[in-house]
Amino acid sequence: MDKQKGILLESGTNELEIVEFRIGENFFGINVAKVKEIIPFTKPTSIPNSHPCIKGIFKPRDEVITAVDLPRYLNFPEEKSDQARYIISHFNQITVGFLVDAVVGIHRISWEKVEKPDETIFSGHEGIATGIVKLEEKLIVVLDFEKILADISPNTGIQVADVSKLGPRNRSEKPILIAEDSKMLANMLLDSLHAAGYTFVTVMPNGKEAWDMLEAIKKDKSRSWKERVSLLITDIEMPRMDGHSLTKKVKDDEDLQELPVIIFSSLIDDQMRRKGEALGANDQISKPEINRLVETIDHLIL
Template sequence: MREEQKGILLESGTNELEVIVFQVGSGIFGINVMKVREIIQAPSVTSMPNSHPHIEGIIRLRDEVLTVVNLTKVLGFPPSENPNQDKLIVSELNQIKVAFRVQGVSRIHRISWEQIEKPTELSQGLENATTGVVKMDEQMILLLDFEKIVVDINPDKGINVKQVQTLGRRERSNKKIVVAEDSAMLRKLLHETLAEAGYDQVTFFDDGKEAWAYLEFLKQDENHNIEDEVQLIITDLEMPKMDGHHLTKRIKSDEQLQSLPVVIFSSLITDDLYHKGKGVGADGQISKPEIVKLIKMIDKLVL
């Protein structure tokens, strides 16, 4: 399936994505095709003693040993009635591979990021792992935050201030940075880690569309020079309304903005996608959660 997926992937910067729809319990969910390496029938799983409650165990897939995360436990659904019919979605994110147990996989949908709504604060909740809602026909498809699911199980796979403390503080406070990141958890962590490094003038936006609107506003403000207000932009890739590739393409296609450095910071910086970032003009691409590499890249571009 992997090669077939690559064959239908979209050109960089079109603000579209392809979502694999699957079922867990009574819920319908989605995952970006670019995170999926393959989908297999669930084999026997070897249990691991003293593991996290969401970890079912491990499997051997060809030459690799993969951790199996049971999404029914993550999402609070009852156990699968027919576990022999279950599927495993083998994914690669944050530079690790992990298999997620689901009850069924239906099809691939091609959609625009504009179709994806942010979960409301009321429905999202503090512990909810949903990043967006896709309204399709009479169905509501929930996009799961797989990165958060992994970090909740193993916090070492996330971003933390201790990683940055090895760099030491430098005079960076005069630099202004714009960040487009849809995860509230990651916005908080980026705020803490960038401030620890000395970058304390950071303006955050929930998605690429909001960040673009801010840049458009600066363009129209005759009292300020854009390059005095923003020295660098950091963007995630997967975001409702406007993704990071489309945001980067817009910036690099704009005469007033194209000189601004843009760094893509995403769990999807794989070999398959790196060329897409280059194609839209990104000045740097760093894989989450490598915050030290991100700060070194920022230093290189603005100091």
């Protein structure tokens, strides 16, 4: 898979590419930006006392990779097929191989076409999907791979307790706006920022709703928008409007361009960093580096 061609070269288009894959008779998707490569299934080496959804480890090249049994995590029956593949993914600074029954193809779509799903689907897994895409007569569920990984290995996610390592904190009422579609991550961010002393935090579930709020604040002439929002933190992957498009809108706006924007995403790598810089982001931080996020907020708004 050549990431040099396609969506990653474009900025603020509010589009993405997804890899469509199949588990049983169900179709799912993962953002191409999270995918390093797709390789045929090979039997992994089992690891004693590991999580039930950890199938084992394998070494396709020079790196040992953990294999996650995605059908088992989703409570689907095992399907033995020569079409089985590992989707080798890299996010949150971790490389993981997700086992799927088959890979169907790649689709380029607009985030506006990605609908927000109900909070609880697939056997009670809260927030297991970040979006639903309808292609022709087929529904593709875009899974929340960060939550899946955090469920299996909690230490890979945001650690609220790490904020205490920053030492004594003063209380701040500087208003902060967050655009984050994952309910789990949004709650962790809220808890972390509250622990860091930031008590006036508003969360919007996607870039579109965050932008609508900013426009409403800007139009309210009763007081300056700077009194209503001091900083924006945005994820990249979100339905309706992604974080890059949101950043571009803010930085292209004659009034709002002074608003500090931090992109806080599991997708941050060298290529994504260049893209964010071109859009005018004030900083870009990879999840789950919560302490660095707090220190950056301190620097930008205090």
